[in-house]
Amino acid sequence: MLDIRYIVNNLKEVQNALATRGGEYPLGKIVSLDKKRRDILQEVEQLKAKRNTVSEEVAKLKREKKDASAIIAQMQEVNVRIKTLDDGLSEVEKDIKDIVLGIPNIPHSSVVIGKSDEDNKVEREHLKPAKFKFTPLPHWELGEQLGILDIERAAKITGSRFVVTRKMGATLERALINFMLDTHLKHGYEEIFPPFLINRESMTGTGQLPKFEEDAFAVKDTNYFLAPTAEVPVTNLLRNEVIPEDKLPINYTAYTACFRAEAGAAGRDTRGLIRVHQFNKVELVKFAAPEKSMEELEKLTADAERILKLLELPYRVSQLCTGDMGFSSCKTYDIEVWMPSYERYVEISSCSCFSDFQSRRINIKYKTKEGKSAFVHTLNGSGIAVGRCLAAIIENYQNEDGSITVPKVLVPYVGTNIIK
Numbered sequence: 001m002l003d004i005r006y007i008v009n010n011l012k013e014v015q016n017a018l019a020t021r022g023g024e025y026p027l028g029k030i031v032s033l034d035k036k037r038r039d040i041l042q043e044v045e046q047l048k049a050k051r052n053t054v055s056e057e058v059a060k061l062k063r064e065k066k067d068a069s070a071i072i073a074q075m076q077e078v079n080v081r082i083k084t085l086d087d088g089l090s091e092v093e094k095d096i097k098d099i100v101l102g103i104p105n106i107p108h109s110s111v112v113i114g115k116s117d118e119d120n121k122v123e124r125e126h127l128k129p130a131k132f133k134f135t136p137l138p139h140w141e142l143g144e145q146l147g148i149l150d151i152e153r154a155a156k157i158t159g160s161r162f163v164v165t166r167k168m169g170a171t172l173e174r175a176l177i178n179f180m181l182d183t184h185l186k187h188g189y190e191e192i193f194p195p196f197l198i199n200r201e202s203m204t205g206t207g208q209l210p211k212f213e214e215d216a217f218a219v220k221d222t223n224y225f226l227a228p229t230a231e232v233p234v235t236n237l238l239r240n241e242v243i244p245e246d247k248l249p250i251n252y253t254a255y256t257a258c259f260r261a262e263a264g265a266a267g268r269d270t271r272g273l274i275r276v277h278q279f280n281k282v283e284l285v286k287f288a289a290p291e292k293s294m295e296e297l298e299k300l301t302a303d304a305e306r307i308l309k310l311l312e313l314p315y316r317v318s319q320l321c322t323g324d325m326g327f328s329s330c331k332t333y334d335i336e337v338w339m340p341s342y343e344r345y346v347e348i349s350s351c352s353c354f355s356d357f358q359s360r361r362i363n364i365k366y367k368t369k370e371g372k373s374a375f376v377h378t379l380n381g382s383g384i385a386v387g388r389c390l391a392a393i394i395e396n397y398q399n400e401d402g403s404i405t406v407p408k409v410l411v412p413y414v415g416t417n418i419i420k
Contacts, residue, residue, distance in 0.1 A: 001360045002106065004034060007030055011028075018103070021323055022323045040085050040088055044089070051079070054075045101204070102211060104325075112319055123318060126315050133400065137398065146419060148168050149164070151272070162276060162278060163272070163387070168419045172406070174413075175414045177282060180255075191254065192254040193254065193255065197224045200223050203216065206235050217261060227256050227258060229256070230283035230285070231283055235380065237252070240363045248287060248366060253283065254283050255283075258280070262277065273388060274346060274388060281382055287376050288378075297352070300351050300381050301317065304383045305317065308348070311393065311410070313407075317333050317336075319331075319333055330354060330357065338392070348389060351380075351382075354377070356376070359375040405419075
């Protein structure tokens with residue numbers, strides 16, 4: 001959530017910054033509503049001052065045994081007016097909040113300006129995609145041939161865009177989760193295992209609601225949603241808390257199953273493991289001082305990249321342009337892994353800095369050594385998406401005889417170097 005005072009005092013600057021994202025935002029309405037709010041507050045303060053004066057006059061008249069009925073009637077009118085203004089103030093403040101919750105974050109000054117993913121900037125590549133001497137199979141076909149992916153039975157159990165991993169597929173998926181968590185723990189992260197059910201306040205706090213409610217799975221007749229990503233529960237872990245500056249940065253890693261309706265994504269990579277309604281993911285979450293957040297974003301991205309480097313998978317890192325960034329982000333790097341059957345890169349991790357956009361919504365602050373407090377900066381990224389990683393291994397490590405070589409770092413976890 002943007003600072004309302006900042007919007008009001010820097011309207012043109014905010015308008016220009018948000019214009020680079022595309023779309024139109026009712027910033028002028030916020031300014032007019034804020035003026036109305038301040039006018040109401042001013043009148044309320046004047047009336048309360050008048051009420052205090054009248055109360056003193058009533059007390060004086062009563063001490064002097066004089067009739068105070070006229071002044072008491074006047075005070076009652078003031079009380080009614082204050083109540084009316086308070087009700088109006090609550091309504092105006094709700095209107096302001098409803099609008100502000102729908103306005104995205106301001107892009108960082110270093111972000112590339114652009115309209116779509118075509119304007120994203122490739123920062124670096126790691127490993128060249130292998131050239132196969134045979135036609136590589138898509139992961140869902142090879143997985144079904146080996147009996148490690150079962151899409152047909154998953155559809156019977158639940159429906160389309162769900163997958164059952166089994167035999168060495170299930171072992172490999174579990175191995176990936178443990179390998180990712182173990183790796184992040186070695187590099188300064190604290191492991192969290194959060195609830196998979198999340199309340200509306202938490203979802204609103206990190207920016208999933210109200211804008212993206214159609215993508216969320218809500219639990220009927222409750223205030224709960226299924227976790228769309230561990231970012232939500234882990235970031236809310238410190239909601240309404242003040243962190244001593246010397247404790248920053250705070251680094252958390254967490255595994256959760258993730259649930260997304262993916263509304264509007266029909267026809268886009270919906271076969272196999274790339275775009276499903278339920279998937280496993282290991283998440284990285286950071287809390288940093290504002291002056292360190294861009295530095296921490298680079299570290300976060302490197303931590304996610306480390307997983308792919310150890311797995312020896314070809315990937316590239318792209319900086320998203322202003323028009324392609326997520327709603328809450330002020331700067332984002334996408335890590336994309338090479339998928340041979342697609343003959344293109346596919347996103348496997350998105351690493352973002354949110355500045356104080358989330359912490360302002362859920363009230364997470366830090367206190368300096370001088371005793372001053374300010375909103376902390378939050379960051380997160382996939383470290384990494386397990387299902388997509390499994391798909392990438394199946395495709396990049398496939399052999400002509402239909403087997404899959406197990407990446408070296410995973411052999412101790414699965415107990416074999418080949419899946420036949």
